Amino acid sequence: MEITPGTLLKTINAPSDLKNISREQLHQVCDELRQYIIDVVSVHGGHFAASLGVVELSVALHYIYNTPYDQLVWDVGHQAYGHKILTGRRENFYTNRKYNGLSGFPKRSESEYDTFGVGHSSTSISAALGMAMAAKYKKEEDRKVVAVIGDGAMTAGMAFEAMNHAGVADSDVLIVLNDNCMSIDPNVGALKEYLTDIATSPTYNKLKDDVWNALGKLPVGKGFTRAMAHKLTDSVKGMVSSSANLFEALKLRYFGPIDGHNITKLIDTLKDLREIPGPKILHIITVKGKGYSLAEKDQTKWHAPGLFDKITGEIVKKKYDAPQPPKYQDVFGHTIVELAEANDKIMGVTPAMPSGCSLKFMMDKMPDRSFDVGICEQHAVTLSAGLATQGLTVFCNIYSSFMQRAFDQVVHDVAIQKLPVVLCLDRAGLVGEDGPTHHGAYDIAYFRCIPHMVISAPMNESELRNLMYTAQLPTNDAPFVIRYPRGEGVMTEWRTPFKEIPIGKGRKIKGGEDIAILSFGHPGNFATNAIRELKTQGLNPAHYDMRFVKPIDEELLHEVFQNYGKVITVEDGTIVGGFGSAVLEFMAANNYHAEVKMLGIPDRLVEHGSPKELHRECGYDAQGIAETVREMLKDKVRVSSMIAG
Incomplete structure (x- = not known):
């Protein structure tokens, strides 16, 4: 099925073409780009809601900045479809995530506009800072660097480590905080509440408007703009008691929040910020799934819905003549509830993937015993270790590929202390369309070298249940790994009675x-x-x-x-x-x-x-x-x- 882009979008084969379009027509470009994403993803599949939420930002960044000379780094990359379409990949976009087609994420070998390969969260600020420091070292004073990071990815420790360094590195980097209160599932934690306070503060928003009005009156002279920007920033620090203090304390000049769907405001704001040197952060408020009402209402469901009818919103499901086996993740989700109902020492932990790993079932029934800790794999493992020291049995569920980020915590906090944390590795093996950033290829090798580890894998759903049952028995006194793949198993009658499996026996x-x-x-x-x-x-x-x-x-x-x-x-x-x-x-x-x-x-x-x-x-x-x-x-x-x- 051939999908035809709109009249303006079909003329854009590179950001240089976008710059030839008048500011007044950018609203139309955004509308056409959003519709094109809807058209293609509904027919060919892929991630969906995230890219709809940053259509205006994608257009504005490529309109104001001189990409690819100016470096643009997307965090995770779920939201980079608009970016790909605007940078010469529109005609091949239908191959996105397909075998031998375009990658579902920014990828350096695919395009010079993809400055950094991504897929895991919270890497953008570190990468962008490195690029900005390199530009300074090479005396490329005119080169700008921008990192786009969501509020979900901002919960990870790596993002804070990068901001902590950026504030004192004296490098010209802009961090765009795309705040939509979502990652794949709704965001959790104090940072979410803090950002909400900023976004809804009448006092701060009035002050913000005053600052932007002042910026708009600055003369073009570069030296004067720099001096005035510093003065305005100092006045913000002095007049706001709580709103921007987190970022200002890290020596990042804070601007915003602004409406991330107001293309005119974004253009004006980014144009001004391009002339302000040093580390800074722009806070924009967006809606994940913007422009497709069903995705706006249920952003988790529409994160990656598969094929769907764009008119009715009906998601296309395979039709079978007989009952089908469940997904391994759902077997985990239902089984941990069964086990927890019989064993009050069982707790569940996951880093921001309660729907993906199906811990959501336990979170619904036992919210005091199951926890989404945000995109924080290291914290998830060590939190589990802390719970285990108190005699609790913790099932810590992390995708295999993401568990790589917590390797030291498994060694230092779990294995050395021989704590019986149950590490459930969902998406082990080749996961499919997400590609090499998400394949769970290495967990057997990187865990096998650690003393005290038990490493297991079920051949079917019944084996998964029995391994989970075995792992929570009082006789287990060591870290216990259970790895299983993405997708369906092989048993339709999978709710079998629990049986202990002797550890180390095939x-x-x-x-x-x-x-x-x-x-x-x-x-x-x-x-x-x-x-x-x-x-x-x-x-x-x-x-x-x-x-x-x-x-x-x-x-x-x-x-x-x-x-x-x-x-x-x-x-x-x-x-x-x-x-x-x-x-x-x-x-x-x-x-x-x-x-x-x-x-x-x-x-x-x-x-x-x-x-x-x-x-x-x-x-x-x-x-x-x-x-x-x-x-x-x-x-x-x-x-x-x-x-x-």
Whole structure:
């Protein structure tokens, strides 16, 4: 389906084209850009509400600043669709997040306008400050640097670390705080309340208007503008007792709040701020989902809704002839409620992902025992450790890719103290369309090297329930990792009775001949499907679901290497230092000799696409496993073919 841009938007192939449009026509550009995003995302999918909220800001920034010479850094990047469309990628925008198409996030290798690759929150201020410091060092006095960060991303400690440095670095950087009270779920915490106080303060807003009126009367002379700006800033500090003190205390000159959907106001404001040197912050108020009423009303649902009818708002859902398995995240969400109802020591913690990881079920029923701590993975882990010191059992649910941000806390605050925190890693493995910034590729490798860790992965929903049940038993006295993938499992009847799984014990699914397949986690289902296909070809591999990579089931491994000279390991993680590596280490330590082939995520960055496409590319889907078995048993396959012939 061809989607035609509006009359003005179709003339914009670069920001230089945008600058040729009159100020009076920018309202029309914004309308057309917003409609184009709605049209494309409704048909092709992608993140949605965030980009609608910054249409005016995207237009204003590229209108005022000389990008790409001036550096523009987007935080996370969910909101950068307008930016991509304005910077030469409109015609290919329909490929966004598709296999071999445009990335869903700003990406340096994709465009010179994408100055910094993003995907995880709260990196923009640090990156922008580095760019500004480099410009100063290289004496590029005319180069400007802007970071755009949301109030959700502002809750992370990294943002405060960067602002703390920016205030004393004496570099020319502008931080645009896009305040919409949302990340994916509604924002939480004292910062949210603080920003709300600023936005709703009549006293401060009157003073703000006075400041902007004064700025508008400044002469063009650069030296005089600088001097006057300092005086105006000092007057703001003196006259406002509470509103801007947080940012001013960090030595950031604060401006705002202003309406982020008033394109004229944004243009005038950014034009003035471009001439004011030093570190500064502009606070804008926006509505996530602006211009699409349903997205404005339910911003969490419309963060990334999938395909939808833009007229009715009906989200397109796949139609099935039979009941479908639930998502692993929902199995987690319902199971933790069941366990918590029976065990009053259970607590739940997540960093800003209660909907994504389904802790929302517990938060609705047990708000005093489940906590959204904001985009603060480090804090989430150490908070969980603190709770655990008091005899509580904490399920800390963090996406695998985001857990990387809390590695030190897992080592220093959990593992060294041997605290029984249950780390539930949602979105483990290849997550699909979000691409390399979100793939959960490394958790097996980076946790396997830490003493005291238990690392497990369920092959199905029942196994997930049983691992969660096992982790909260009083007999567990160590950090317990449970990793599981994004998306659906394989069982429709998944509410099975709880059973304890002995820690470090796998299971033999079936015996076989000549070759054994050892799987870890959900890819065991790929192995099952491959074995079903291979059976029709006269091949009969054995299959072992190891369940734990640490401690690994040595009894099962002795059985495998004593009976099979060929072994395949399958995992949804990097093969460097992962499950397959653990099997090879065991083999070497015990002087076994076998031909071992490791299947998993290769030692390279895997780009975006559907999980099915990426599993195929990496060669550990059912087809890839079957091909590997045939290759390793090619002599037997050849003999069988000759006999059949």
